Amino acid sequence: MEIKQQRKKPDYGYWIIALIVFGIINVMLYNSLVKQQVKEVGYNVFMEMIEEKGISEANIESNKIVFKDKSGNIYKTGIIEDEDLYKRLYDSGATFGSKIIEQTNPIIYYAVTFLIQIVLLYLLWRFITKRVFKKMGDSKDMLSFGLGEGKSNARVYVKSENGIRFSDVAGEDEAKDLLKEIVHYLHAPEKYTEIGATLPKGALLVGPPGTGKTLLAKAVAGEANVPFFSISGSEFVQMFVGMGAAKVRDLFKQAKEKAPCIVFIDEIDAIGKKRDSTLTSNDEREQTLNQLLSEMDGFEGNTGVVILAATNRPESLDPALLRPGRFDRRIPVELPDLKGRIDILKVHAKKIKISDNVDFETLAKTASGASGAQLANIVNEAALKAVREGRKVVQQDDLMESVEVVIAGYQKKNKVLTNKEKLVVAYHEVGHALVAALQNHSAPVTKITIIPRTSGALGYTMQVDEDDHNLMSKTEMLNKIATLTGGRAAEELIFNEITTGASNDIEQATKYARAMVTRFGMTEDFDMVAMETVNNQYLGGDTSMSCSPETATKIDSMVVSIVREEHSKALQILKDNMQKLHEIAKYLYENETITGEEFMDILNSKENTLLSHED
Ligand code: ADP
Ligand code: MG
Ligand code: ZN
Numbered sequence: 001m002e003i004k005q006q007r008k009k010p011d012y013g014y015w016i017i018a019l020i021v022f023g024i025i026n027v028m029l030y031n032s033l034v035k036q037q038v039k040e041v042g043y044n045v046f047m048e049m050i051e052e053k054g055i056s057e058a059n060i061e062s063n064k065i066v067f068k069d070k071s072g073n074i075y076k077t078g079i080i081e082d083e084d085l086y087k088r089l090y091d092s093g094a095t096f097g098s099k100i101i102e103q104t105n106p107i108i109y110y111a112v113t114f115l116i117q118i119v120l121l122y123l124l125w126r127f128i129t130k131r132v133f134k135k136m137g138d139s140k141d142m143l144s145f146g147l148g149e150g151k152s153n154a155r156v157y158v159k160s161e162n163g164i165r166f167s168d169v170a171g172e173d174e175a176k177d178l179l180k181e182i183v184h185y186l187h188a189p190e191k192y193t194e195i196g197a198t199l200p201k202g203a204l205l206v207g208p209p210g211t212g213k214t215l216l217a218k219a220v221a222g223e224a225n226v227p228f229f230s231i232s233g234s235e236f237v238q239m240f241v242g243m244g245a246a247k248v249r250d251l252f253k254q255a256k257e258k259a260p261c262i263v264f265i266d267e268i269d270a271i272g273k274k275r276d277s278t279l280t281s282n283d284e285r286e287q288t289l290n291q292l293l294s295e296m297d298g299f300e301g302n303t304g305v306v307i308l309a310a311t312n313r314p315e316s317l318d319p320a321l322l323r324p325g326r327f328d329r330r331i332p333v334e335l336p337d338l339k340g341r342i343d344i345l346k347v348h349a350k351k352i353k354i355s356d357n358v359d360f361e362t363l364a365k366t367a368s369g370a371s372g373a374q375l376a377n378i379v380n381e382a383a384l385k386a387v388r389e390g391r392k393v394v395q396q397d398d399l400m401e402s403v404e405v406v407i408a409g410y411q412k413k414n415k416v417l418t419n420k421e422k423l424v425v426a427y428h429e430v431g432h433a434l435v436a437a438l439q440n441h442s443a444p445v446t447k448i449t450i451i452p453r454t455s456g457a458l459g460y461t462m463q464v465d466e467d468d469h470n471l472m473s474k475t476e477m478l479n480k481i482a483t484l485t486g487g488r489a490a491e492e493l494i495f496n497e498i499t500t501g502a503s504n505d506i507e508q509a510t511k512y513a514r515a516m517v518t519r520f521g522m523t524e525d526f527d528m529v530a531m532e533t534v535n536n537q538y539l540g541g542d543t544s545m546s547c548s549p550e551t552a553t554k555i556d557s558m559v560v561s562i563v564r565e566e567h568s569k570a571l572q573i574l575k576d577n578m579q580k581l582h583e584i585a586k587y588l589y590e591n592e593t594i595t596g597e598e599f600m601d602i603l604n605s606k607e608n609t610l611l612s613h614e615d
């Protein structure tokens with residue numbers, strides 16, 4: 001395709017600077033080479049030189065004497081009354097009376113300066129054109145790719161001393177093992193070929209955002225002693241049909257030349273989307289994908305080009321891309337478990353100054369569900385907070401606070417709640433906490449706070465599980481829903497009025513109840529039939545219905561009845577413990593934040609009043 005390259009106006013600034021530099025250098029050359037230096041000396045030196053017969057030529061003018069020694073150097077000196085000057089000069093054998101021109105360099109000097117000038121001009125021109133074109137290339141002008149048409153802009157990493165290593169990636173041991181094998185193969189291929197094994201051509205890293213996929217690929221680059229091409233899928237997506245495919249071709253050409261090597265395509269879903277028969281099909285993307293598919297077929301397993309790719313939308317990838325022979329290996333990079341979280345926190349804590357008594361386990365438990373990127377962020381936020389407060393080392397408190405920042409946003413210092421609102425929020429949160437604490441099978445309450453957060457939460461109740469849960473029982477799910485309705489239930493009981501504060505609780509309770517019905521087969525009516533499928537496992541997990549409209553209606557009413565039942569259960573629990581509700585809410589209202597221990601202390605004090613109805 002021919003696209004006219006848009007010429008930018010030349011940059012006059014560079015030319016002006018260049019001309020000035022050129023001028024200065026020329027003057028210097030002229031002074032040192034062309035124009036011979038005339039040395040000013042005293043009259044005594046002149047007299048001595050006559051004595052020694054060292055002068056070849058002299059010219060006596062009205063106000064100065066210019067003279068030349070035997071080796072051609074020119075001098076000048078002032079006039080002094082000197083009677084037999086002419087005679088002495090004559091005796092010394094000098095010629096005088098003729099005009100001495102103060103520039104008497106031979107032609108060779110001109111030739112040399114001329115040559116130097118040409119070299120200088122050439123260098124200047126090179127420098128300027130490079131600068132100007134670089135600028136043109138940098139400004140991602142729509143048309144500026146004309147300079148490097150179809151070139152892949154993959155960055156090549158070669159092993160560096162301070163690069164990322166496998167030890168920088170915590171958790172994710174399975175993924176690391178699989179990748180280590182690839183690195184090992186590239187180091188010692190004969191061990192594999194001897195036995196007849198072929199290396200997987202490609203490996204696909206899949207997992208939620210921020211779990212370290214890109215980091216793992218960089219670690220492979222750091223560990224493998226081979227060139228590492230890294231490119232993002234979106235860089236293949238071009239304005240014009242055919243450009244992306246050309247880039248793919250170029251990338252693989254380069255890779256084959258450099259083999260053994262690793263090619264890493266990040267966010268491959270940008271080009272690897274399923275080809276479908278919808279009308280809005282994207283020609284350019286399909287061509288790019290086809291090119292990728294045929295390139296991946298085009299080299300043998302043992303040429304030593306390994307393709308790594310990462311995505312968080314594996315379900316959207318074209319099946320052709322995933323078949324064995326292309327991406328043979330699928331490496332799950334999941335959210336870290338408790339141990340993984342502890343390790344990740346420790347890896348990042350190494351980069352900051354941290355006090356010795358930090359309890360990583362508590363932190364990791366509190367930050368359940370956090371990704372590696374979030375954990376890295378938590379550590380950094382804590383360090384920032386320590387600096388803000390003028391401390392030199394990071395403490396447990398800083399880390400705890402930043403866990404909350406990641407969960408709920410920053411504290412909103414200037415958000416002022418009216419006293420009434422504050423009271424409502426206090427009862428609401430204690431409602432959650434009490435319902436949670438008074439049911440079996442729910443995680444212990446560790447903190448209740450009514451300090452508003454930037455996320456919009458006016459307060460929250462933190463529950464932290466003792467250990468990681470992989471399964472959730474039906475009872476636990478129901479309890480969870482009851483806990484979520486506990487806030488609203490408290491408001492109803494105490495104020496006989498309901499507020500908008502429960503919107504997030506409602507959303508979550510509904511989600512749990514719906515999942516119970518449609519996905520987990522936890523109801524009698526539907527037994528083990530799925531009514532919904534999850535679309536984006538790693539990105540929020542939105543679902544789509546797969547049932548008849550009648551069933552959908554039924555599902556809705558079942559969801560309502562589940563939530564209603566749990567709501568009334570929560571109401572009952574709170575009614576039975578009205579006194580505790582008042583007591584703890586009052587305490588929370590006054591203190592704004594209470595810890596799990598304080599909460600349990602009040603709850604467990606005067607055990608006998610626990611079930612008495614005071615209202
Ligand atoms: P993604 O999976 O979305 O590509 P990245 O690899 O870009 O995520 O991770 C972003 C950042 O999060 C990394 O630079 C690193 O600081 C941190 N991180 C994520 N996972 C881990 C991990 N397993 N170990 C250590 N740091 C991690
Ligand atoms: Mg990434
Ligand atoms: Zn709530």
